[in-house]
Amino acid sequence: MGTPDEMGVLLVGLGLVMYAVSAGADFGGGVWTALASGPRADEQREALFQAIGPVWETNHVWLVYIIVALFTCFPRGFEALSIALIFPLVFSLVGVNFRGAAFVFRHFGRHKGARIPGVEAVFSISSVLTPFFMGMAVSSIAGGRIRVAPSGPALSGQAMPYWGAADWITPFTIVGGLIGLSVCAYLTPIYMAARTAGGLRDDFRRRAIAGALALGFLTAIEVVVARFDAPLFFWRFVRPLPLALAALAAFCGCLTLVLLLRRAYGAARWVADFAVAFTIAGFAAALYPYMIIGQLSLAQAAAGRQAILAVLTTLPIGAALLAPSLFLLYRTFAMNLISGGPGDN
Amino acid sequence: MENLLFARTLMGISLGFHIVYVAFGIGFPLLLLVSELLALKTGNEQYHRLARSWTRPMTMLFAIGAVSGTILSFELGLLWPRFMGFSGQMIGLPFWLEGFAFFTEAIFIGLYIYGGNRLSRRALLLCTVPITIASAASAIFVISANGWMNSPGGFTPAGLGAADVRPWRALANKAWAHEAIHGALATYVAASFAIAGVYALRLLRKGRGGMSPDRPGPTNFNLSRPGLSLSLAVGGLLVPLMLVTGDYSATWVARQQPAKLAAMEIVPRTTRGAPMVIGGWLDETTGQIRYGLQVPKLLSLLAFHDPDARVLGLDAFPPALRPDANKVHPLFDLMVFSFFVMLAPSVWFWIARWRKKDVFASRPLLASIVIASPFGLVAQEAGWMVTEFGRQPWIAYQVMNVSNGVTPRSVEWVLVLFVLVYAALTAGLLKLLLAPEAKAGAPDEEEKY
Ligand code: HDD
Ligand code: HEM
Ligand code: HEM
Numbered sequence: 001m002g003t004p005d006e007m008g009v010l011l012v013g014l015g016l017v018m019y020a021v022s023a024g025a026d027f028g029g030g031v032w033t034a035l036a037s038g039p040r041a042d043e044q045r046e047a048l049f050q051a052i053g054p055v056w057e058t059n060h061v062w063l064v065y066i067i068v069a070l071f072t073c074f075p076r077g078f079e080a081l082s083i084a085l086i087f088p089l090v091f092s093l094v095g096v097n098f099r100g101a102a103f104v105f106r107h108f109g110r111h112k113g114a115r116i117p118g119v120e121a122v123f124s125i126s127s128v129l130t131p132f133f134m135g136m137a138v139s140s141i142a143g144g145r146i147r148v149a150p151s152g153p154a155l156s157g158q159a160m161p162y163w164g165a166a167d168w169i170t171p172f173t174i175v176g177g178l179i180g181l182s183v184c185a186y187l188t189p190i191y192m193a194a195r196t197a198g199g200l201r202d203d204f205r206r207r208a209i210a211g212a213l214a215l216g217f218l219t220a221i222e223v224v225v226a227r228f229d230a231p232l233f234f235w236r237f238v239r240p241l242p243l244a245l246a247a248l249a250a251f252c253g254c255l256t257l258v259l260l261l262r263r264a265y266g267a268a269r270w271v272a273d274f275a276v277a278f279t280i281a282g283f284a285a286a287l288y289p290y291m292i293i294g295q296l297s298l299a300q301a302a303a304g305r306q307a308i309l310a311v312l313t314t315l316p317i318g319a320a321l322l323a324p325s326l327f328l329l330y331r332t333f334a335m336n337l338i339s340g341g342p343g344d345n
Numbered sequence: 346m347e348n349l350l351f352a353r354t355l356m357g358i359s360l361g362f363h364i365v366y367v368a369f370g371i372g373f374p375l376l377l378l379v380s381e382l383l384a385l386k387t388g389n390e391q392y393h394r395l396a397r398s399w400t401r402p403m404t405m406l407f408a409i410g411a412v413s414g415t416i417l418s419f420e421l422g423l424l425w426p427r428f429m430g431f432s433g434q435m436i437g438l439p440f441w442l443e444g445f446a447f448f449t450e451a452i453f454i455g456l457y458i459y460g461g462n463r464l465s466r467r468a469l470l471l472c473t474v475p476i477t478i479a480s481a482a483s484a485i486f487v488i489s490a491n492g493w494m495n496s497p498g499g500f501t502p503a504g505l506g507a508a509d510v511r512p513w514r515a516l517a518n519k520a521w522a523h524e525a526i527h528g529a530l531a532t533y534v535a536a537s538f539a540i541a542g543v544y545a546l547r548l549l550r551k552g553r554g555g556m557s558p559d560r561p562g563p564t565n566f567n568l569s570r571p572g573l574s575l576s577l578a579v580g581g582l583l584v585p586l587m588l589v590t591g592d593y594s595a596t597w598v599a600r601q602q603p604a605k606l607a608a609m610e611i612v613p614r615t616t617r618g619a620p621m622v623i624g625g626w627l628d629e630t631t632g633q634i635r636y637g638l639q640v641p642k643l644l645s646l647l648a649f650h651d652p653d654a655r656v657l658g659l660d661a662f663p664p665a666l667r668p669d670a671n672k673v674h675p676l677f678d679l680m681v682f683s684f685f686v687m688l689a690p691s692v693w694f695w696i697a698r699w700r701k702k703d704v705f706a707s708r709p710l711l712a713s714i715v716i717a718s719p720f721g722l723v724a725q726e727a728g729w730m731v732t733e734f735g736r737q738p739w740i741a742y743q744v745m746n747v748s749n750g751v752t753p754r755s756v757e758w759v760l761v762l763f764v765l766v767y768a769a770l771t772a773g774l775l776k777l778l779l780a781p782e783a784k785a786g787a788p789d790e791e792e793k794y
Contacts, residue, residue: 057411058455061448067418068444071429072437079430082422086754093419094766100412101770104405108777303434304500304510310438318445325452325475332460 005302007312008073009284015069016138017280019062020183021273026056028188030099030127031181032207033120043200045120049106051192056103063096073308077291077301081137084146084292088137088168095130098122128181135180139222140168141292142233142283143176148295172229175222182218183276186211190256190272194265201265208260208268216253219246219279232294237286245285249278349751352424355760357733359417361726362767364532366410368725371480371529372536373403374450377457378473380575385470391571393466396473398568400458402778407454409774411447416763423759428740428750431506435499435515436490442516443486450479484532485525492520495732496601497741523597524732527590530583531728535721537580538687542718544573545711570705574698577714580721581691587684587724592647598735599648602742603657604666605735608673610644611637612658619644619656624678627670632660668737676727676734683724690714 029048036044071078082089102123140146146167189207196204223246226234236242252275259268287293291301302308377396384392418440422429456464457472464472493499499515500507547569599606606612611622613632621644625637645654659667690713697704704710736742740750 057408058448058451060411060415061444061451064415064418064447065444067422068437068440071422071433072441073434075430075433075437078422078433079426082419082426082429083752083754086423086752086756086759089419089423090759090762093416094762096415097412097766097770100408101773104408105773105777108401108405303437304508306510307434307437307512310512311441314438314442314445318442321445322448322452325449329452329456332456332463 004305004308004312005073005298008069008302008308009288009298011069011073011311011315012066013280013284015062015066016284017277019059019066020276020280021187022059023056023062024131024184024276025187025191026052026059026184027099027127027131028184028186028211030124031185032188032192034124034128035207038203040200040203044203047192047196047200048188051195053103053107056100060096060100069311072311073303074291074298074301075303077296077298080148080292080296080301081141084148085137085140085168088133088140092130092133092137095126095133097126099126099130102126127184131180131184132177133180134177135183136168136173136177138180138283139176140170140173142226142287143168143170143172143230144232144293145170146292146295148292170229171225172222172233175218175225179215179218179222179279182211182215183279186215187272187276190260190265190268193260194269205260205263205265209257212253212257212260212272215275216250219249230293233286236293237282239286242282242286245278245282249275249282252278348755348757349748351757351760352751353747355756355763356420356424357730358760358764358767359413359420360729360733362771363410363413363417364725364729365722366406366413367484368532368535368722369403369406369539370410370450371484371532372540373399373406374473374476374480375533376537376540376575376579377403378470378477379579380571381466381470381473383575385466389571391567392575395568395571395575397461398572400461403454404458405774405777407451409770411451413767413770414447416766423754424752424756425740425750426752428745431745431750432493432497432741434510435497435507435512436493438512438516439486439489439493443483446479446482446486450476450483453479481529484529488525488528489516489518489521491732492524493518494739494741495520495524495736497744502744519601520597523590523594527587527594527728530586530590531721531725534580534583534587534687535725537576537583538718538721541573541576541580542715544569544576545714545718548573548705549708549711549715573705573714577691577694580687581695584684584687584691591681591684595648596650599656602735604659604662604668605673605731606648607657607659607661608668608670608735609677609731610648610656611670611674612644612656614658614660615655616658617645617655618642618653619648621647622674626674627659629671666738668735672734673731676730679727680724680731683720683727686720687717687724690717 029052033045033048036042036048038044067078070081099122102119105119106123186208189204189211193201193204193208223234223237226237237246252271256268256272256275259265259271289298290296291298377399380392380396384390384396453472453475457469457476460469460472493515496519497515498518499511499513501509503509551569595606595609598609610619611625611627611634612619613627613634618641620639620641622634622637622639625634627633628635642652645656646652648654648656659670690710693710693713694704697707697710738746738748740747
């Protein structure tokens with residue numbers, strides 16, 4: 001801790017965790033809208049929509065935070081990733097975009113009394129595809145396949161051949177994409193169980209348990225896949241710190257299951273967030289000190305010291321401004337956030 | 346080279362799309378503030394209802410503004426990775442600060458919109474203050490990044506990169522002040538005129554005796570009058586400032602980016618006492634201006650406050666470093682023309698009101714407002730194109746060429762994809778904004794009144 005690029009890692013990591021636990025839960029809303037079933041399917045959809053409506057935009061800010069923190073603190077890394085991952089990034093972006101739009105259209109379409117046909121499908125499809133492609137993009141930086149194009153203008157002007165265009169599609173990244181998806185599918189029903197009641201709550205509880213099992217299963221599989229498909233990552237992963245973090249993640253995952261079985265939803269919520277945070281931390285610890293494994297180190301990617309310091313010094317000022325505002329927001333709507341959000345007054 | 350063209354086209358389309366929504370994201374908050382303040386000060390409930398009636402379009406436009414902004418922040422990397430690898434550490438800070446501003450805005454918009462029944466009037470008014478400040482701050486910060494591209498500073502060039510980065514110096518670059526002032530005011534002008542146009546149109550339709558097809562119910566007609574007065578008060582007050590701040594921008598451009606000025610005003614050859622050219626175009630082969638109206642010495646006077654000042658012409662720059670005058674000049678004229686188109690009806694409206702005429706019944710007046718209403722957005726798009734085309738071929742003025750900033754990946758498919766995305770978004774949004782609302786279903790807040 002101490003060098004600017006290490007602080008930069010913390011900043012980006014904070015963004016990743018916050019985006020995963022907040023927006024991840026929103027994406028999960030789309031996943032479970034698609035999978036809504038049983039006698040209360042419509043209620044499930046309605047509750048999901050009501051819960052996400054007022055908060056998705058605030059949660060979405062974390063995505064932009066990640067991008068900006070990346071190009072400010074690690075400009076060369078941002079450059080390399082933007083070139084290497086153009087496909088999954090464009091696909092996720094289209095998803096982000098349609099999902100946001102679908103929200104708006106569904107909200108205002110509903111007020112008109114008629115649902116706009118197709119909007120719900122767009123919402124669900126983009127909620128599934130986006131975390132999947134994001135998961136692929138994130139895991140491909142550890143997959144060991146993507147190459148960093150030489151820096152500088154030498155290559156520019158003429159287009160790169162499509163070689164390497166599929167670098168990011170490997171068994172490791174496909175499981176990575178599924179992990180991204182299951183993080184979302186795991187978080188949402190836990191949040192929802194905490195804020196609903198009765199039969200609906202039981203529905204979400206069952207879905208939460210399914211989500212927890214899926215996430216645990218997939219992360220375990222990923223380690224095995226890494227052994228064959230991403231050996232560089234695997235051997236960096238089986239070191240004490242990454243393993244310890246992974247163990248914490250697994251512990252939190254199991255604890256959520258126990259809490260869910262005992263219907264302690266409030267606690268389950270927190271523990272679930274920590275499970276996701278430790279998963280990301282374990283991944284990052286294995287990757288460290290690389291930004292793109294075997295290709296680009298964080299130090300090579302990092303900005304000048306002053307640039308990172310400027311970001312760090314403004315962070316507490318910004319936070320001091322935001323914290324009371326957020327507090328006000330939550331206090332004003334506290335009652336309703338529990339019972340389903342203020343979306344409909 | 347083709348790839349560069351695709352990348353530039355996509356960047357231009359995305360920014361052109363974003364700026365429309367963002368204009369409302371900045372403009373509506375100011376109108377909200379004024380409106381709620383009036384309601385509280387005068388006790389006239391109509392102003393409060395007016396403000397609340399904007400929550401629906403505002404949330405929609407705000408959300409599209411946010412997603413299109415997200416696309417942009419990715420595009421910086423996807424289209425211009427070489428540029429960002431170099432400049433991210435300099436222009437990152439303004440985007441970072443913008444994040445705080447945007448977040449603050451989002452929080453208080455949430456409070457204002459959903460707190461309609463939960464917060465006191467005074468609290469609602471207080472919510473509009475941080476919304477207004479934060480949205481303007483967003484614009485001012487982002488524009489600093491663009492200012493840096495026009496006047497890069499705060500670093501020492503070192504090989505392909507930058508050393509000794511001073512981010513605060515980069516933030517407070519030389520182009521920031523004039524671009525931020527002129528550019529932020531432009532968003533207010535653009536939004537208020539567009540909104541005024543909607544109300545003027547409603548009054549016109551009502552005058553014809555028919556019901557407005559989009560807003561059934563008597564209450565909405567009543568809102569048209571305060572709506573028109575308020576938006577035209579804000580727009581009309583600010584429009585003259587566009588000339589003042591635009592002139593300030595021009596004097597800056599004249600000193601710092603002479604090639605841009607030469608393209609803006611078509612100055613083929615370096616001249617003393619340069620004329621102002623209105624209309625016309627540059628014949629590239631002969632280097633002559635065709636069909637333009639020329640006002641002697643005016644350009645020297647306006648740009649340097651001296652009728653005999655020497656103005657650098659395009660011939661002072663090697664052909665590869667000249668921006669395309671035939672793009673920049675017509676767009677500049679369009680911006681200035683739009684200014685007059687908006688100025689006229691606002692002056693007319695306020696003089697007529699001052700002379701106690703019934704402005705809301707005067708059809709020619711209402712029609713002229715309707716005609717002027719898109720021109721704020723038009724001027725804003727045109728002005729940005731002047732700035733951006735006029736900077737060519739530089740992505741960072743005199744530091745990096747656009748062709749050195751662009752991605753080595755092929756991006757034509759991204760261009761096609763995003764054009765489709767934008768088309769779908771626009772179509773959906775227009776459908777929602779124009780569709781008849783409130784036939785059934787949960788009542789909208791505005792309809793409770
Ligand atoms: C409502 C919109 C609007 C209106 C009525 C005007 N402008 Fe403008 N102008 C803009 C909206 C705008 C803008 C879109 O906001 C720009 C783009 C970049 C910037 O700083 O502001 C701009 C840029 C811009 C620039 C280039 C600045 C640069 O590249 O650094 C100049 C010289 C002017 N303007 C001058 C004028 C003049 C002399 C006007 C006379 C009436 C005028 N503008 C009206
Ligand atoms: C919203 C108003 C804006 C509009 C309408 C706009 C428009 C455009 C257009 C048309 C281009 C293509 C230029 C060409 O092909 O010659 C462009 C390029 C670009 N703009 Fe802007 N722009 C805006 C604001 C900004 C801001 C605030 C930034 C801040 C970073 C920015 C960054 C860029 C970049 C990086 C390019 C690509 C490089 C280049 O072509 O020089 N733009 N913009
Ligand atoms: C390259 C240029 C630009 C980029 C990368 C960009 C990026 C963004 C992003 C990411 C957001 C959403 C914020 C979030 O979700 O956290 C946003 C919103 C916004 N942007 Fe831009 N932007 C650009 C140009 C501009 C320009 C030229 C202006 C104003 C003149 C502007 C003003 C705003 C405002 C006011 C918002 C708040 C949303 C709203 O009110 O609708 N941006 N922008």
